[in-house]
Amino acid sequence: MAITTFTDQHSSPIPPSRIFKASILDSHNLIPKLMPQAIKSIDILQGDGGAGTIKQINFAEGSPFKYVKYRIDELNEKTLTYGYTLVEGDSLEDKLEKITYSVQFEQSADGGSICQVTSKYYTVGEFTLKEEEVKAGKERVLAMYKAVEAFLAQNPDAYA
Numbered sequence: 001m002a003i004t005t006f007t008d009q010h011s012s013p014i015p016p017s018r019i020f021k022a023s024i025l026d027s028h029n030l031i032p033k034l035m036p037q038a039i040k041s042i043d044i045l046q047g048d049g050g051a052g053t054i055k056q057i058n059f060a061e062g063s064p065f066k067y068v069k070y071r072i073d074e075l076n077e078k079t080l081t082y083g084y085t086l087v088e089g090d091s092l093e094d095k096l097e098k099i100t101y102s103v104q105f106e107q108s109a110d111g112g113s114i115c116q117v118t119s120k121y122y123t124v125g126e127f128t129l130k131e132e133e134v135k136a137g138k139e140r141v142l143a144m145y146k147a148v149e150a151f152l153a154q155n156p157d158a159y160a
Contacts, residue, residue, distance in 0.1 A: 001097065004121045004129050008138065009114060010145060014152045016105035016113035020080045021159040023148040024103070028055060034147040036060065038140070050075050054087075065091045073100070080105035091137070096129075097122040115145070 012019055022030055028042035040058040047053030053072045059065050068089030075082055082103040086092060092099070102118045119138075121129050152158060 001125070002123045002128075004123070004134075005118065006121075006134065006138075007116065007118045009116050010142070011108060011112060011114055012145075012149050013110070013112040014149055015111060016080050016107055016115075018152055018159045019113055019115070019148065020077070020082075020105045022152055023145060024075070024082050025049070025077070026159070030148065030151070031144055034151055035144060038063065038143070045069070047072070057089075065089065068092075074102075095124055095127045097124050117141075 028044060032039045032041050038060055040060045043056045043058065045054045045056055049072075051072055051074055054069060055072070056067055056069045058067050066089075068086055068091050070084045070086045073083040073085055082101075084101050086096075086099040086101075099122070100120045104116045106114050106116070108114045119134075121134065123129055
């Protein structure tokens, strides 16, 4: 097993508390409404939404994947930090044991936010992770983030 780590940073004109509430705390309700062509539903399978909660993302018809399950490892509304682990799903196949994510939202100088994401890919056996596979996953996550950002920009009272 090998662990490959990536760190990405995204800027947004939306204040960190609003984007955290929308994209993290209420993602299971908001994301399927904003992106029905990609996400059919996000179901809470176990827990109350905090650490230890298990959620399942069900992808829309035509997606290369059917579903993914993830466990919330950390959820801190005061520090705007969020950690979760993908634990099951056809996107992991037999090549990845799991993928962990650590997300931190901070205030930027212009009143918006900076989101820093660290992802760790835990491979199975001798499998070597390809950059294009990681890039495709990152693009899907960034598309969700941008959809939430656009919604919040168009609805200034939402998640205030």
